[in-house]
Amino acid sequence: MGTRCLLFSPPPPTQNCEIFHSATPSFPFPKTHYISSSRKLHHKIHSTSKFGNFLDLKTECEPEFLNFDLPWFNPVDRSRFDVIIIGTGPAGLRLAEQVSRYGIKVCCVDPSPLSVWPNNYGVWVDEFESLGLEDCLDKTWPMTTVCIDDSKTKHLDRSYGRVSRKLLKTRLMEGCLSNGSVRFHKAKVWKIEHQEFESLIVCDDGNEIKGSLIVDASGFASTFVEYDKPRNHGYQIAHGILAEVDDHPFDLDKMVLMDWRDSHLGNEPYLRVSNSRFPTFLYAMPFNSNLIFLEETSLVSRPVLSYMEIKRRMVARLRHLGIRVKRVLEDEKCLIPMGGPLPRIPQNVMGIGGASGVVHPSTGYMVARTMALAPIVAAAISECLGSTRMIRGKPLHVKIWNGLWSIEKKHAREFYSFGMETLLKLDLNGSRRFFDAFFDLEPYYRDGFLSSRLSLRELSVLSLSLFERASNPSRFDIVTKCPVPLVRMIGNLALESIG
C-alpha cells in the first residue's frame, strides 16, 4: 500500500530522458505482480478530486472461478500420461482440448485450474470467426480507430472484439471434459526430469507425474524451455483499467486501437520530452458511455519503459480528455517480451503460447494465433503418440517443434522481428509517420501483417508498398535507421535456410 502512495507522487523535475527506462527485466519476472497486489479482494471505494488521479482509487476485483467438477489426477493409481501440459492459460487449455480429441491422455497441471484468466484480451473478430470461436467474444466493435495526431484520424473497416475470458475458458474446459481423456492437477511444477522415451514432472505438493511428452504452457516467464542465444527481447508495457467513468469522448461503435495524440502533455514538459522520444499511445474499448477499458501502452521498448512513467502519462491523458474515473473495476500490468530468439529447436520440452515465441514481435498479440496453432501441434502429437504410432523421444520432439515452427514460419518471424527492431528506433513523430503509411496499406497486407498470416514473399510486397506510401521523412527514417536490423534479418534468414 505504501508503495502505491510513493509511486504516484509528482515526478521530480528533470530533463534527463534516460531515467525513464528501467533495467530490462531478467526472466522469470513476476508477470502479474502488480495485478496480484491490487486485485486482492473487494476494497472500499474512494472518490477522486476533480479529474484527479485515478491511481488513488482501489481496484475492485474479486477472484473469479469456473464452476466445474473436474476429473482430478489421482496420485494413487500411478497413471502414465501421453502428454503433461504445464499451465492452463489460453495456450495450455486450448492444446489440451485439441489433443484430447484424438483420445490422447493428458494431464494439465496448474496452481489454479479453475481461475478465470486475469488479462483483458482483444482480437480481430475475423480471426475468432475463422476458428468458430466468435461466440467467446463478449463485445465487438464494427470499426477501429487510429488517431495519428490532433488533425488526422483513420477508421479501419475491420471489427475488433473483446474476448470473454469466462466464455473462452468454459468452452475449452467443456471440450476437455467431453473428450474424456484429460485429468487436472492443482499444483505448481518445480522440475522436469527426462529419460530417453519418458519424462517426469515434480510438483510443489511432492507429486511426481510421468508422461511421454511435456508441454510448457506456463507463459512468458517460463523457466522450462531453453534458449541457446541471448534473449534480447523488446518489451511491450502497458497499464490498463476497466473503469466506470462519468463520461468519455469516444464513439461507442469504434474501438480505439491507437491514439497517438500528445496534446495532453502541453503542461507537462517533463512527460512531453520523454513521450517524444519514447512514445506511448492510448488503447481504448468503450463498452458504454460510463464503462470503458483504457490502456496507456508502450508498443515496444528496450530496455523497458518505466511502468511509473506510463501511469503518469495516463493520468495526464485522462485529465485532458475530461475522463473522470469513478471506480476502477479491474486493472492490469501488461508486460510482454517481444521478438528475440526462438527457443532451441528441437528440445525435449515442447513449448506453446507465451513459452514458445509465438507472440507477434511487432504487436504483442498472441491469443488468436495460439488458438489457431494448437490444432496443428495437436495433430503432430497425435501422429506420434496416437494409438497406432509409437514415436517417442527425439523424433517426437523434432516433429512437433517443426510443426509449430516450420521453416516458412521462422522466416516470416524474422521479418516481424525486423518490424519490431524498426519500431524500436522510432520516436513519436517517426511512429506517427510509420502508422500513417501502414494503415493506408491495402487491407489484405495490413490485416495479414497484424494477424501474422503473410508469407515471406507477401511481407516483401508489403515492405515495398509501405515504402512507396511513406512520406519523405518516413523514408528517411527507414533508410537511415533500419540498415543494421535489415542486415541482421538477412543474415538470420540465410542461417535459417542453410541450418
Ligand SMILES: Cc1cc2nc3c(=O)[nH]c(=O)nc-3n(C[C@H](O)[C@H](O)[C@H](O)COP(=O)(O)OP(=O)(O)OC[C@H]3O[C@@H](n4cnc5c(N)ncnc54)[C@H](O)[C@@H]3O)c2cc1C
Ligand atoms: C496484461 C496482458 C494483456 C494481454 N493482452 C493481449 C491481447 O489483448 N491480445 C493478445 O492477443 N494477447 C495479449 N496478451 C499476450 C498473451 O496473449 C497473453 O500473455 C496470454 O495470456 C498468454 O497465454 P499463455 O497461455 O501462453 O500464458 P498465461 O496466460 O500466462 O498462462 C500461463 C499459466 O501457467 C501457469 N503456470 C505458470 N508457471 C507454472 C508452473 N511452474 N507450474 C504450473 N503452472 C504454471 C500460470 O498460473 C497460468 O495459469 C496480453 C498479455 C498480458 C500480460
